[in-house]
Amino acid sequence: MKKYIVALFALAVMAVSCREFEPVFTLKYQDTPLDQPVTDEYALARFGADAFTSIADLKKLYVKHGEPVEIFDPIVIRGEVTSSDESGNVYREMFLQDATGAIDFKIGRSSSYDDYKPGQILYVNCNGLVLGEYGFKDRDYSGSGQLQLGLKRNMAMNLEKGEFEAADDYETSYIDLEPVLRAKVLKGAILPAEERIKPKSDITGAQILSYGYDEVVVQKKKPQQFQLSTNIQEPLVGMLVELKGLKYGNEVFTLFYPNPNLNHTSTDGKNRVFLSLPNQDEQWESYDYTYGVPWWALTKLRFTKMVEGAKNVVAPKFSDYADVLDANVIKALQDNGIEDVVDLFATTPKAIADKKITGLGAKEAQDAVTAILGKMDPETRTQVEWFTLVVGSGSDKYGSMGKIMTDEGFFGVEMPYLDMILTYPSAQSVSQYFDYQGSSVAIRTSGYARFADVEIPESVRNGTETLDVVGILGRYEGSPQITLLDAWLSSDTAHSKSIIK
């Protein structure tokens, strides 16, 4: 009988795995040693010298707008990481630059600066990756965007045609998957600061103008025609640059969607509100087209406060400003459907001129606006401007944000439009415009950036001083766009202190 017991016990013990006892006996786990960086020699040996391609030559593979290129050849690029997503302004992307140019690498992972450091050399095996363009708009003048390296684009099944077609407008998709990154991207050494690529600081305003289409410049000066094909390959796009002497442009651009759950394509304007500078003949002088936004972007808190400000303001009436306005003008305005100050702000000099009202031309309207604005204090003016913002654009306009109700059929509920925004407040990206040697450059910042709430220095905003910035020079729909990596890379460190600790 003892035999049975021993036999059973022995059988049981044999079924033990050593692995499961590891944590029982491990008292302290040993640190994993740091990986050795890949050297140029190793990479050359591994891929062969023929495979190495310059970034500029890689970009040349993309030849036609709208046709992303899947790379089948063994092509390897060697680039230095020039961007970092630590501040949150660059999101899911990483810029790689070599002597010939730069490419936007759609890495897809957030906090990628944990794994890929600025100044680090990366060897990217592009075989299997896709080269595509982002931000192209087909217009009479150059509307090129910027080239990106990622994976194949999203495709959805079209049930009627029975075939897969592009699911969205993005020509490539984010890489996202860590195993792909591990296989395709070899990590080299992190260069010491003095060996890293220096921001290109010898760019002229004319160069910026020549590679992009500058709508503001065109409107203010004269239209210029550019060739499409050469512009795609513009080497400046994606590079780390330094622009000195930027003059504040007194202009912002933001587009927000009150209900982010709903459609926010241009097919339905009800869910879109623009903050922008209108065309020349639709602008009011002395109107603040920065809409009281001196910060690089709008954080959720800041955005909520702006909307709440609009909600709490009492819509000013002409009677409040009777002392500075011409009574006849007031009457003419009210007779023609412009009931109060908000309606006046919401319309344009061109629209007034088109109405051909006696005694009320563009000039009279402009004078009224100037007078009213002169009497308003800045805080009220910002609140009124936000209240006045028009929902929709183009032919799809629905009226001033502060006045309209949301549409039950579209939003599912009927409530004041501003309340809808306050139900889903979120951070907003903002483009702040600057004049660089006669060309207009937008610095676009995400509302999620850690320095979003930092103000553009007062001295820059009132024109006393200029600003120097370092950032990635991108291009969107033909227009140049700077992406700051961190607020204090604008060299005015005294005023714009980084809050990243």
Next chain:
Amino acid sequence: MTKRLILTFAAALSAISLLAQAPQFVDPGTRDGYAGGVKGKVVDRNGRAPIENAQVVLMRGAEEIETVQSAQDGSFLISSLPDGTYVLRITAPEFLESQVQVTVNDGYVKNMFNLSLTGVQHVTDVDDDSFANFDMDDSGFNDNPTILFGSNDVFNNIAGFNFSAVRFRARGYSSESQEVYLAGVKMNDAVTGYGPFSLWSGLNEAMRSKETVNGVEVSDVALGSYNGVTNIFGTASDVRKGIRGSVLTNSALYRLRLMASYATGQMDNGWSFAANISARLGGNDWIQGVYYRSFAYYLAADKVINDSHKLSAAIFGTPGERGAQMASTQEVYDMMGDNMYNANWGFQNGKLRNARVRKTHEPIAFLKWDFTPSDKFESHTTLLFRFGKNGYTAMDWYNAQDPRPDYYRNLPSYFYNMDPDYNRTNREKAGIALQNWLNKDPNFVHMNWDRIYQVNQMSEGGRSKYVQEERRVDQRDLNLAFNFKYRPIQNLVITGGLNGKVNKTEYYKILADLLGGQYFVDVDNFADRDFAAMPSMAANDLDYYLTHNGESRILHVGDKYGYDYNVHVLNAGGWVNGEYTIGNLDINLGARLGYNSFWREGLVRKGLFPGTEYNDPVTGATIYPDTRDGLYSTSKGNSDKAQFLTYAGKLGLNYVIGGNMRVYANVGYFQDAPTFQQVFVSPRTRNDMVQDVSPIKTFSSDVNWQFSGSGINARVTAYYTTIKGQSKIMSAYDDVQNAFSNFALSGMDQRNMGIELGFKVPTFVVPNLNVQGVLALGEAVYTSNPTMMQTLDNSATPVNYNGKYVIEVPYWKETPAYLRDAYGNIPAETGIADYKKVKKHYVPSTPQLAASLGLNWNYNYWFVDVDVEYFDNAYLDMNPLYRTEYAVKGPDGIATPQEIEYMTTQEKFAPCLLLNASVGKSWYIQRKYQLGFSLNAKNLLNNRGVKTGGYEQTRMIDNTKGKTQYYKFDPKYFYMSGINYMLNIYFRF
């Protein structure tokens, strides 16, 4: 209405009793002079081994005349009895109760010879270690298995062991309702109310001796609630005499268990000593990453001072470590080809490491004084102190990617879904993800510790991006309990007691491992992201921030950080119960009154909830924090005190029929206080409580029939309980709000009703062969729709749903059933609700139909047991968010019947059939030593598709193409192990 029913019932029974033959009045005080008596020998039916310390109770009708313990050879003697008919009720641990009628004639001592008890052999007891540790902490849900005690009761015995693998909860009741006492002190957790089984897991021998009552019955130590009372005696003299040891190996929990115990029993000099130690080590065949490194110790001593006084003292603890198991979605399990995949572990330098490990050591010490001045009065007073630490490690990270391998963005389903409305349209990436899962690339499918170490070592300045934290819950729990039993006159027994508890529990977390970095910083990761412009809001310790010029504390291993608060609990109460016997009828009436209070004491001022406006010296701004109803929420200092008066009343009737049967019924009404964690909205961040907290009102009743004797044991019970006014707070990450969120539900009602049947009966055809079985068939459903208020951890104002803070959860208790067309579809948009039917929602995570049928053969110290089990009607735990109008309507604000059915239907688990078998043999050597083994194999059919629990995720997919509806995230499941065995070799000297 119920009062009338009870009175009628009572009247009927009293009438019956009057009709019965009036028994002879036997006054124990006047037994002198009578020559009659009863004697016998208590033995094990299997092999006739004597049973020592069996409890033999002599009864007359429903009245207990005398109780004796059997000696070492099993013999007992009760003398000085007048002639008459009596019943002997014999119980012993590990045996089913037996009753036998005995008639004393002509003043002789009646010799009953061998009285056999049917053993219930289990390989080992079910204790806390029998349940895999489910990692539910960040899901918002809770997992609290219950243990069915009561070796004497045939239902509890079979169900308790056989059903533990599927985490069966008797009658569908929650863990909090089951009262567990140790030496007369209630041990349910003071803050959560959960069963305290982990405090003594591994001390099976020391805690073996216990007394259990079921349902609404009253115990000797407490009035109890509606889910039974178990009192573990725990003193040295209650531990079985002798030296015992066992070596156990099993393939489902821990590979090796070593246990040893030594007890002297009560010695002639009045002393008793007992000691019990054990170790549980290793992993198992099924779930990787789950391991045990646990130990247990127990030391106790008793001294009988004189006839009236006895003092006992004991100290014990179960220091140990256990790895936890995470639930994953079915997609992940299918890709891994393993329903027991555990996402918590990975390889570090080639060694297996689990991120979530429970590390606890919560010793308990108590002092007990028994005062028994006469036969008529006994009292027990216990002073008990529980202390120690309870930790649970977890990953924490700052501004970095989620390290979990089964994070939804690593799954193929995130990249591609055939339904274009999901807007997941990249088959290539889905294919790559799938390939990596199928290849089981360890860097991808398991926690990638190696990458974490790379990231931390490369981090600028040495600041760790990933760390391991340990969440601590350290209790200091002091209890004083007094209970007594008084028999003033023959037929009346009064029991009662007083108890008090003072508890201070500290909740905090410490930095457990820097994972290759040099330091960490005490900031709130989410606030840091959301309020980058106001760094003071991200400070976890604002006072430190303000006095250190905006710096937050630099953390090294062992430092406290994140949050730190005390929960104070003060409970006091008293109870009394009177039991009156008239012939064969027993009536008891009892009541309890109590005072419960608790409050939170914050020890650290959190930047988001400072309680006051302040000036930030760093930015120069004055910060005005968020308000709730115009008041600042505060994290530091004492909160308001939540105070409750609790009370309960019970009525029980017990009628003895013949020598072997009894019929009994109980009814009770309870008003209980909610627990701390049901009242405080977000205790990690602030002092806010749910407004209008209501007490929980329960009505419970059960009717029972029981038979024991001649080798037959059976019990049938029918029960009905309604519980009203429950509340629950679930905390989980909400993607829509991008913040950690707390859902406070209140006004949850449920109704539990059903039957329980248990039996163990000899076949009478084949000798030594018994048929045994249990059936638990119940229906525990929700009967109300609660209201919900959602708060975020980074904001004082609750979440606003179309202008309202408190919203109803209209689809909590049921989903409408719709009429369907010829194809089985709901007609689009015009779906008509079938008002005759609804799909009810059930209390989750326990099978509501559990049945077992088996054969048991005992002969010559062998036993063989084969059972077939069937489980059905188990449901998945529900997420309240999916059942709100907001979720059902979708982005377009329109709720279609399809959306309602899709979003709100509760998932039902598939039924399952399991087969278990056991075999064992013991040998008695030289009449003194015992050696034996038992081998148990569970799930012989290797059924690996049995879900034992799980939960719905609280996330929703909102970025759809059509913008008409939301989609749910896949639910997560826990599965039961496949075929597994347990081999126990034990010996006793």
